[in-house]
Amino acid sequence: MATTTTVIDRRLPKPKQSAGLWSDAFGRLRKNRLALFGLVLVILFLIAGAFGPILAPWDYKVQDLQAIFANGNRPIKPLSPGHLLGTDSLGRDLLSRLLDGARISVTVAFVVQIVILSIGVPIGAVAGWFGGRLDNILMRFTDVIYAFPDLLFIILLSVAFRETAFGQALDGLFLVFVAIGLTSWVTVARLVRGQLMALKETEFVEAARAIGVSDARIVVRHLLPNGLSPIIVAITLGIPSAILAESTLAFIGVGVQPPRASWGSLIADGEKYVRGDPHLVLFPAIFIALALIGFTFLGDGLRDALDPKLKGKQ
């Protein structure tokens, strides 16, 4: 029996640590070129968001009036000395404004996901764990939110609270985060509910009950980690939609207040000059597109990496 093995054991080298879920997943992710490309874009995006104002050649609200006058009050073209991507009609450096906009987009990307997680996970967990009537009520509520016209809701909210402290917080961005979060937690809630409903029938849950682990602890320590991969994927794929939603709102004038500009409002500003100076629309649009592509590729790659069984089935 096993007691005899202990003596021999000392001489054995410790076996090579077998890879865990995360290093396995990263190994698979590394082989996926599109996902790696996405990862690079995401990292660039994060760097721009974190260090944008330091990297920017100009302050985002400073007007280069001399250059503008010299140019006959027209926006300066890209690749001009001092203004790599040109300026807008007021002489503000476009690259600097884009980098400041990146900061807004990064904040949107993550804060909205935090809002989504903190609403969606508890609702989904409660519905999935308890089931029955509570599940029914919560899921019908979720259906209502799902069916609700998001954009309309966000616009209404912004208009209603525009003048309040809540509406002014973070240059008007706070309202946007909350509004987007409030309408987009449903996917995560449904996902978590489905995960929990499947997982709560597993035997390790019964085993955990049999040693007296409380319900809350079972859900948090035993079930959520098991359902983590699809949640991570949903979050990664949720980021581009949040960025897009913020850009859309900014384009129609809801959200961040001037002189700050997000990528969406830069497009809106540049729209008037699109014939003569298309760069004012083109560069913000390219930035948005790259960010969306980055997160989408990374999310798809993560899905394949975290759930290799799924690959090829879709």
Next chain:
Amino acid sequence: MERPEREVSSADLPSIIELSPDEARRSSSESVTATGVTRNADKLLEVRGLKTQFFTADGVIQAVDDVSFDVGYGETLGLVGESGCGKSVTALSIARLVPDPPGKIVAGQIMFDGIDLLKLSNEAMRKLRGKEIGFIFQDPLTSLNPTLTIGYQIGEAIREHMGLSSKAARDRVVELLAKVGIPRPADRLKDYPHQFSGGMRQRVMIAIALSCDPKLILADEPTTALDVTIQAQILELIQKLSHEFGTAVLLITHDLGIAAGMCDRVNVMYAGRIVETGSVDTMFENPRMPYAWGLLDSLPRIDDIRGAKLRTIEGLPPLLIAPPDACRFGPRCRYVRDICREDEPELTARPGEGHLARCWATEPGGWIS
């Protein structure tokens, strides 16, 4: 497998003289209804008239129907029967883990160490589980959480119930792992279940069940998912550790060979009822119920002729929706007579200490002697 020599030291048994009138009355009345006379003076677990039912769309399934038995301190009691006889539901009922809905304990009393388990609040019951009552499940491959380390999972009950510091809890986990025969226990705390083999995982499950030094372990087919050589090791381990810790074991199995090797006493269950009970010796020397004969007869033997067919009990256990007032084994019984179809026999005494059987044919005056 050798049957364990398990003598209770005299210190464990209060002498008859010390019994209060109440206790004396109880034990004298028990000598009629149940079991294991050697230690009936002090019962760890007394199950009385337990009825657990499942309310399904097709009707009420009477999974456990009026089951009574005792487990003494440090005793190993076997619960034997086919699949679907209510063995596991009995164990789940004791731990109050019957899934509700659809299941419900509708009647009965479960006294555990002087506490009526069915009257406890859910929270009080939760605090008892894992601390006083350990559970070993059938399938160690699915009973461990794949995303948590072995160390965490063994330590979980310890942290939950014993209030040890994390250092002390860790030491206890290492000690438990060593006790269940895991080599290099300290190195394996951070390992995940997939890094353990099936037998090792069942050892881990045993460590979890023993982690808070419980008084009772409910072992629900602990070796069914394992191959035969590992089976023997695991059973030996359960036996050794239950001795060492003085833990009583309720061992559920469909394998009479295991019951013979492990248990002090055996209850045979059929269709939600106990049909025969007695000490291992009497049960195997002189079973008094055709179902028990069938179970014994269906064990393959080493001296069987090669190529001979395995013997079986014809038919299946009955569905437990509205069972008739008749012997439930009657439809599959070779010795069935009219009375078996009209009236259900009671558990009545048979020769041998605490030996009871539920059968018209082997009652005094029956047609089988």
